[in-house]
Amino acid sequence: MATLSSSLKDRLSTPLKIGSFEVNSRVLQSPLSGVTDLVFRRLVRRYAPNSMMYTEMVNATGLHYVKQLPKIMEIDPNERPISIQLFDCRPDFLAEAAQMAVQEGADTIDINMGCPVNKITKNGGGSSLLRQPEVAEAIVRSVVQAVSVPVTVKTRIGWSDKEINAVEFAQRMEAAGAQMLTLHGRTRAQGYNGSARWEWIAKVKEVLSIPVIANGDIFSVDAAVRCLEQTGADGVMCSRGTLGYPFLVGEVDHFLKTGELLTPPNPIERLECARDHLQMLWEYKGERGIRQARKHMTWYAKGFLYAAELRGKLAVIENLDQGLVLIDQAIERLRQQGWQPEEDEMLQLVEV
Ligand SMILES: Cc1cc2nc3c(=O)[nH]c(=O)nc-3n(C[C@H](O)[C@H](O)[C@H](O)COP(=O)(O)O)c2cc1C
Incomplete structure (x- = not known):
């Protein structure tokens, strides 16, 4: 540390x-x-x-x-x-x-x-x-x-x-x-x-x-x-x-x-930030912003079970609403079920 x-x-x-x-x-x-x-x-x-x-x-x-x-x-x-x-x-x-x-x-x-x-x-x-x-x-x-x-x-x-x-x-x-x-x-x-x-x-x-x-x-x-x-x-x-x-x-x-370490954002907070990012890119650049947002969205969707599935869907969004719905659904699921590590992270834990 x-x-x-x-x-x-x-x-x-x-x-x-x-x-x-x-x-x-x-x-x-x-x-x-x-x-x-x-x-x-x-x-x-x-x-x-x-x-x-x-x-x-x-x-x-x-x-x-x-x-x-x-x-x-x-x-x-x-x-x-x-x-x-x-x-x-x-x-x-x-x-x-x-x-x-x-x-x-x-x-x-x-x-x-x-x-x-x-x-x-x-x-x-x-x-x-x-x-x-x-x-x-x-x-x-x-x-x-x-x-x-x-x-x-x-x-x-x-x-x-x-x-x-x-x-x-x-x-x-x-x-x-x-x-x-x-x-x-x-x-x-x-x-x-x-x-x-x-x-x-x-x-x-x-x-x-x-x-x-x-x-x-x-x-x-x-x-x-x-x-x-x-x-x-x-x-x-x-x-x-x-x-x-x-x-x-x-x-x-x-x-x-x-000298203090801030508590890192949890997956819900990261997805909330992704949501803002997507919305702001749409407002600033329109459709081009949505195309550029795809890569950003996949970078945010990390560190919880099902993140890979979400990344796959976010990588091909066509419009703002599609992206917002995906993010909101993921946030809701995390709120209800909590979050566990991604599968590859779990494997690492098992190997340790
Ligand atoms: C996608 C990408 C775009 C970059 N664009 C620029 C750039 O426009 N100007 C620049 O000086 N460096 C650019 N870099 C280099 C980074 O600013 C940085 O020097 C490099 O990634 C090393 O730092 P890191 O190991 O922490 O990533 C870029 C790097 C990446 C990965």
């Missing part, structure tokens, strides 16, 4: 300073393409009102030619603190996109230098910038010059095991004017497999003066505390652990501030 040492509590008790911008939380919600839209961020903020959040990554070239804000760049006027994340390899397009992002209300601009997806790297964006540090540097300089808000970078530890250059790369980003660096402790070649190598985050933290945020495998309060202890990082960023679980950032934040 997680315990909060007084040294960790003291170290993290002050606001996170990103250049001149202060954030009253050391726990951040990561950018997740296809997930962290305005609706998802609103849910995360219910439990973590002070945490920094990020839009999904926005293509600067697309913005340059279309000159119209895509929906993924929309932010709620009341949602703060918020960073708009951009990707591209062209310093001039990124500078222009950053100015549009600031007009939209971004508190900081984050540049994606970690995305492993081929479609992005073959055009010179995302993690391919790890192999072109001079371009990455030019990008940071150009964006820093273009906007008055702080500019931050999110990257990985290297392209592959043979090309781990996190320390040198991070130093170059700092020298170019980045005001914070988030480091995902995997190489591009790892994708999302294997473990995040927090030891590299510790090495980077040792040499930078700007805040370093640790990212990778933060699936619980316990993992967040271990990561902060092992890396000395200035904060942690939760990512896949928030899929179907928008409570995680708030749980970690609460623990770091108080």
